[in-house]
Amino acid sequence: MIEVVVADREAVAEDVVALTLRRAAGGPLPPWEPGAHIDLRLADGLVRQYSLCGDPADTESWRVAVLREPDGRGGSAQVHERLRPGVRLTSEGPRNHFQLAASPSYLFLAGGIGITPILPMVAAADAAGADWRLEYGGRSTASMAFRTELARYGDRVRIRPQDTTGLLDLDGLLGTPLPDTLVYCCGPEPLLAAVEERCARWPQGALRVERFTPKPVDEAEEDEGFEVELARSGLTLKVPAGRSILETVEAAGVTALSSCREGTCGTCETEILGGVPDHRDAVLTEEERAGGEFMMICVSRAHSSRLLLDL
Template sequence: MTSYDGIELVVERREPAAEGVLVLTLRHPSGVRLPGWEPGAHIDLLLGPGLERQFSLCGDPADRDRWRIAVLRERGGRGGSAYVHERIQQGDRVRARGPRNRFRLEPADGYRFVAGGIGITPVLPMLAAAEAAGVGWTLLYGGRTRASMAFTGELARYGERVTLAPEDETGLLDLAPVLDGLTEGTLVYCCGPGPLLDAIGERCPAALLRTERFRPAERHPDGDEEFEVVLARSGRTLTVPPDVSVLDAVRGAGVEVLYSCAEGTCGTCETDVLEGDPDHRDSVLTEAERAAGETMLICVSRCRGRRLVLDL
């Protein structure tokens, strides 16, 4: 079995967590300990050919026997969440790959967490980690309705540090209390729908903000041009036409690479850049990482010049 295939798991429990949200608890069928992870990590569920979806781990990182994920049934989605809700039952076998983490909880003097909807999933273990570290924190958690907001029962133990803000009761999230009085040692972690991330990104200093997107940021580049990609390990040179991604060009040449979302949101296809200037179009890399140009997500990003050399 290779890392491309993932590992086989069994669904130990399947239970609702809120309206439209299903929680799956997964374990190895033979009781083998699962790979360790840290808050912010996610796994890929390999649901079928061309149907791979990423879900944040929202259980206890100290529990190496089980992984827990929560799946929102998305209206107008691409079929992954519907598959989980309609077809995966307790006792079923599923394949998973990972964990990977592009949303790590960095050491800080304090944290202000903001979650929108299913964006609570990566934040949930972060709260426990901050609590264990004895660091001050607050959480602002919004959703369409109170009934649609998962894990509110688990959050109740944190008392007044958690503010629940269902939109039908309080309107759109008020970000001012989160961003007022920010100091250099405080980090803001936000996960949720695009409009929420855009709003907090406009008001929060970039150096203090950490975000994770479940859907790609809106980017509509015009005038894409053809360029060359050199695969350093084999010396092969590929031509990438304007309407073809680097990922598709590489796979079309018979080179096996890890990938998952193909939207620039999961980080699976991150590849080292040895030469050239990447045109970053992902929703994963930080501004500092983009400026360094040492890696790129080949599913969406392109080249600013005529040639890239990749560690493939």
């Protein structure tokens, strides 16, 4: 955990502010790569995750951009109302569960504030000489951040405001799998779900998504209790229906790292030593889920009667 200070604040779109953060004590910040996010500890005990959208080569500052969510849980309101240059707060990370893998070709899809993790990815792909393009959708032109920065890429970037051009043409973009192409997508849940549906016909692993909100769970499936055996603590605990593994181990006095508690940040990632997990997070890829090596204990459960965890 490090203390940072807001060094600059800029309105980059309607209801979107970008903050430049520096280490309060001076000096370099921890390094990061495209796709990474940090945790910011706000007032009233709130912890929120924000994608880094600046230049990884800039070791002296981080940049995040935050959309004000009128119906949110208070984090974005704090950022917009309280965080001004000179304000200090603590941060953790960076962490990265949305890494940019090497590829000769990329298709980037961004919706609204989902442009934030995509922005440094575009810069990295361009610097690497890859073949890439970005389709960027939003409610209106005024609501879409970083349009000026993206203009330098010319026709590789298409700005698609919904009020004038309609929704992104996902059938046209994804209807036919493109060879040697990775698809990176970030944005609201309807966009992610639609992209996942269309990419089901693409090669396994071609699609990478990042969610800012929990992945929807089939509510028709009732939770059942199960046991967790904690290898390092020597405890076996009953996880009842309606209670998470994280809450159960914390109640038993076992320390486990956590932040979002909704399966989106990856902080509580825990190694699985035995058993079959029921993955409900929005972090792991399908390949990682199939591998069964790690799980997010804040939301995921078990398909087997017992899990053996490295806790």
